[in-house]
Amino acid sequence: MARGRKVNSNGEKSKQLLREKAIELFSTNGYYQTKISDIVKAAQVTQPTFYLYFESKDSLFNDLHQQFQQDLFNILDEQFDQQDIQFLKVVENLLQYFIANPMLTKIGLYQSEESYLVKDKLVKKFEEILEGQARNYPNQQHNDIQVVSQSLLGSILRLTNAFLLTNQKSAKELAEDLFSIYFKKEPALVTS
Known part of the structure; x- marks a missing residue:
């Protein structure tokens, strides 16, 4: 049977x-x-x-991690195809995915042994977007894009865990907070 x-x-x-x-x-x-x-x-x-x-618990866990990775990069690739999309919107949509999939996000970003690969890919994607849109962020032009991308990802990871997954902030609020920190327009110089 x-x-x-x-x-x-x-x-x-x-x-x-x-x-x-x-x-x-x-x-x-x-x-x-x-x-x-x-x-x-x-x-x-x-x-x-x-x-x-x-095949095993491990294969199921890896399958879930792969799903998280695929979903994440589909979001980023989809948006990156749109030349005029603002980086703020990219980050907001990324955070919206995290909030819509909080348990899968915990697995993909924090628990999986391969989460470092996702983080490395996110940093690379941030670098691509920031390089392509450097004109939109003049206050970052004197900074190393790798440092900015790594810092931004670190902030996203920490703040996602602290505020987003605990429902203390919405994706939009958190994205706006991050942008005010990283991409705030420099005040115009006043000459007298």
Whole structure:
């Protein structure tokens, strides 16, 4: 007799349910404290059903991290294609994704061993955007773009955790705060 999913059951629904429950458990308990048995219990499926879709807990976790990465860079690539989009809007949309996917964000930015790759890619993307839009940010022209991009990412990571994921600030508010810090227009020199 075949093990796993029942005949005529909805496989995609089971897989999606496993992913959703895994996101909840990983983001709440962490990778090491979450067991496959916890995930299948929360999803109300059998362990053989789990193994129909995922090789291991590690492969599921990596799958979630890949989803986060793909979603994130789809947002950035989509916006980067628009030449006139302001960097403020890029950051705001990035933060909106974080707030719409708080548990996946915790996994992708903070818990995954490969989160450093996402952070490196974000820095590179920030550098590309800032280089392409340098004329829009005259007060940053004397700064090293790599330093600005690294600093901005560090601020985004810290403030996302402190204010965004705790619902203390909206994506728009946080993006505006970041911009007032990093890209504030320099006051015009007054000559007498």
